[in-house]
Amino acid sequence: MFRRLPEVAGDTIALTLNGTRVEARAGDTVAAALLAASLPYCRTTPMSGAKRAPYCMMGVCFECLVTVDGVGNRQACLIEVREGMRVETQQGARAIVSEAQA
Amino acid sequence: MTREMIREETEIAVIGGGLVGAAIAWGLAQAGKRVTVLDEGDNAFRASRGNFALIWVQSKGLGMAPYSAWSVRSSNAWARLAAALKDETGIDVAHQRPGGLMLSLSEGELERRAAQMRRLHNQPEMIPYPYEVLDHAATRALLPEIGPQVAGSIYCPLDGHVNSLKLFRALHASLAARGVAYRPNRPVETIARDACFIVSGAWGEVRAEKIVLAAGNGSARLAPQVGLNAPVRPQRGQIIVTERAKPFLNYPLVTVRQTDEGTVMIGDSLEEVGFENVATTAITATEADRAVRMFPLLAGLNVVRTWSALRVMSQDGFPIYDQSTSHPGAFLATCHSGVTLAANHAFDIAPQIAAGALSADLLPFSARRFHVPQAA
Numbered sequence: 194m195f196r197r198l199p200e201v202a203g204d205t206i207a208l209t210l211n212g213t214r215v216e217a218r219a220g221d222t223v224a225a226a227l228l229a230a231s232l233p234y235c236r237t238t239p240m241s242g243a244k245r246a247p248y249c250m251m252g253v254c255f256e257c258l259v260t261v262d263g264v265g266n267r268q269a270c271l272i273e274v275r276e277g278m279r280v281e282t283q284q285g286a287r288a289i290v291s292e293a294q295a
Numbered sequence: 296m297t298r299e300m301i302r303e304e305t306e307i308a309v310i311g312g313g314l315v316g317a318a319i320a321w322g323l324a325q326a327g328k329r330v331t332v333l334d335e336g337d338n339a340f341r342a343s344r345g346n347f348a349l350i351w352v353q354s355k356g357l358g359m360a361p362y363s364a365w366s367v368r369s370s371n372a373w374a375r376l377a378a379a380l381k382d383e384t385g386i387d388v389a390h391q392r393p394g395g396l397m398l399s400l401s402e403g404e405l406e407r408r409a410a411q412m413r414r415l416h417n418q419p420e421m422i423p424y425p426y427e428v429l430d431h432a433a434t435r436a437l438l439p440e441i442g443p444q445v446a447g448s449i450y451c452p453l454d455g456h457v458n459s460l461k462l463f464r465a466l467h468a469s470l471a472a473r474g475v476a477y478r479p480n481r482p483v484e485t486i487a488r489d490a491c492f493i494v495s496g497a498w499g500e501v502r503a504e505k506i507v508l509a510a511g512n513g514s515a516r517l518a519p520q521v522g523l524n525a526p527v528r529p530q531r532g533q534i535i536v537t538e539r540a541k542p543f544l545n546y547p548l549v550t551v552r553q554t555d556e557g558t559v560m561i562g563d564s565l566e567e568v569g570f571e572n573v574a575t576t577a578i579t580a581t582e583a584d585r586a587v588r589m590f591p592l593l594a595g596l597n598v599v600r601t602w603s604a605l606r607v608m609s610q611d612g613f614p615i616y617d618q619s620t621s622h623p624g625a626f627l628a629t630c631h632s633g634v635t636l637a638a639n640h641a642f643d644i645a646p647q648i649a650a651g652a653l654s655a656d657l658l659p660f661s662a663r664r665f666h667v668p669q670a671a
Contacts, residue, residue: 239539239557266538266597286539286557290440293592 195228208278217274224250224257224270227280235259235269239286259283263295301499305331305476307648308494308503310483310517313343314459314633315640316509317466322645323507324473331476331501333483333494335513340529340572342511343633345604347534347562348459348554349547350390350635353397353426353451357411360420361659362613365639367424370453372638377457383472386465388457389555395454395547396429396437398445398589405447412449426451440543442591456547458555459634466637483510486520488622505624507648511607512570514629522621524662527629529570529605533578534562535586537596544590551586551593559596561586565606574601606631616644616660618653626653627662 203218210230217226224247227235234244236258247257250270257269262279265287269280309320312334323330335341352370356363370392377390399405409428416423427433427450434448435441470477480498487493492506508514508523518525539557550563563582579601587594607629609615614630626648630636647653 264595286541287596289540289592289596290543292595293440 194231197229206274206276206278208274208276208280210280211282215280219274221274222250222270223259223261223267223272223274223278223280226274227257227259227269232282234282236283237285242285260287263292265289265292301481301501303331303476303499304502305329306503307331307505307507308333308492308501309507309509310486310494311509311511311513312467312477312479313341313509313511314346314463314466314637315343315511315628315630316507317343317463317470318633318637318640319507319509319628319645319648320470320475321466321473322641323649324470324475325641326646326649328649330470331478331503332470333481333501334477334479335482336480339482340512340570340605342604342607342631343463344460345532345534345572345602346459346634347532347552347560348456348462348634349395349549349552350392350455350457351395351549351632352424352453352635353395353449354408354411354415354549355632356421356613357415357418358611359613359659360418360422361656363415363424364422365614365660366632366635367422367453368643369636369639370455372642373455373457376638376641380462380465380469384465384468386461386468388462388465390455390457391547391555392453392455393546394450394452395456395549396434396448396450397549398434398438398441398448398551400444400446400585400588402446405449408449424451424453437546438544438590440590440592442588444588450546454547456552457634462634462637483513483517486517486625488521492521492622492624505626505648505651508625508627509629511629512605514607514627518627518662521625522619523617523625523627524665525609525615525627525629526662526665527607527609527615530608530631531564531566531572531603531605532562533564533566533574533582533601533603534560535579535582535598536560536600536602537593538599540596543592548589550582551589558599559593561593570605572603572605574603610665614660615662616653616657617662624651 260281261267306329514525537559544553617627619625
């Protein structure tokens with residue numbers, strides 16, 4: 194759905210998305226990387242289970258919550274990608290017990 | 296600009312549309328009464344939108360044994376209230392009674408709390424109820440996520456909780472369905488008595504055969520106008536609420552609970568600051584620190600809101616239920632546990648008001664208990 198502007202260059206950064214290797218560009222936010230990777234949704238809501246994807250891209254709507262390096266409810270649009278980062282889509286509310294045990 | 300003054304008539308005017316007023320109005324409507332609820336607006340100091348939503352029994356009633364029995368009675372009747380509201384409105388208020396705990400962060404604190412429970416149960420006229428003092432290991436069996444600083448807890452199987460915002464909504468939805476006239480933005484200034492009560496404000500007046508004062512801290516000002524006494528004052532409490540997390544806390548605690556929707560509420564403060572409802576960092580930081588010592592995994596949760604609200608506190612902390620002798624038909628109901636006592640307000644207080652008189656069982660709750668000659 195999304196294509197990168199051809200004139201924007203940058204080093205390639207490798208991260209994993211639900212365990213699968215995905216390439217992003219240096220300077221991308223996690224949300225931008227997810228959209229560029231055509232991820233259909235990044236989380237399901239805690240109450241109704243509806244699917245959600247990045248929306249405002251500026252930190253106010255909280256739709257792009259994902260688990261980053263084992264920590265849930267991170268705002269993907271406010272975090273820059275790093276080499277080796279582990280990103281996981283989040284099912285429902287944050288699982289703080291399993292986070293604490295990990 | 297002139298506005299036309301409102302003039303309405305009703306059988307019973309309930310002054311105050313918070314949890315106390317709404318629960319009583321609900322019970323009055325059940326009894327077939329024609330009811331008008333006069334409420335303030337959204338900027339009112341509204342304890343019903345700021346409370347902690349516990350249905351709490353343990354530790355209540357030291358100094359007044361009947362208050363303990365009254366709390367037990369409401370806790371026992373709560374499932375019936377929740378079921379009735381669900382039937383009527385389809386709203387599940389998320390009532391649960393798994394029992395509740397009061398955690399202590401030191402042996403000394405645990406011993407003080409245990410001694411307080413013994414003193415409570417040693418009072419004359421006290422009707423005993425079950426509770427247990429649990430050490431760290433026994434507490435951990437119920438709450439696997441507690442931290443090493445938790446010395447122990449007191450567990451009482453009668454404690455529970457509810458979603459108080461859903462309760463508030465369900466009561467108001469039911470009032471609307473039952474034809475109760477809910478009138479917001481009508482702060483009451485004066486109550487006069489002629490052939491009937493004339494309840495008025497800048498907006499106009501409502502005439503009623505009976506009135507119920509359920510105006511929280513506002514009752515202090517209104518009660519003397521109808522020969523009643525409501526010595527209540529605001530007491531601030533501050534609450535922190537976190538983002539939603541998967542369920543990890545299966546029991547409500549007096550200072551920490553996880554709501555049916557996953558948020559964690561933390562509230563552990565009492566302050567005497569008058570009519571001031573600003574949240575302050577020093578208090579919320581202390582509350583957060585104690586909560587994290589109880590449950591270390593809370594440290595990683597994001598806080599989404601903090602707020603403060605004003606409890607309605609009488610001189611001795613116990614509810615006041617009263618009826619006027621100089622102005623027959625005027626009733627007063629006020630307490631700081633509008634959630635816990637909602638079932639009693641709906642099933643006991645309201646039918647008695649509908650019938651015209653409060654039961655003798657409620658005499659200990661009369662404000663006459665404050666009329667002790669002052670020491671010179």
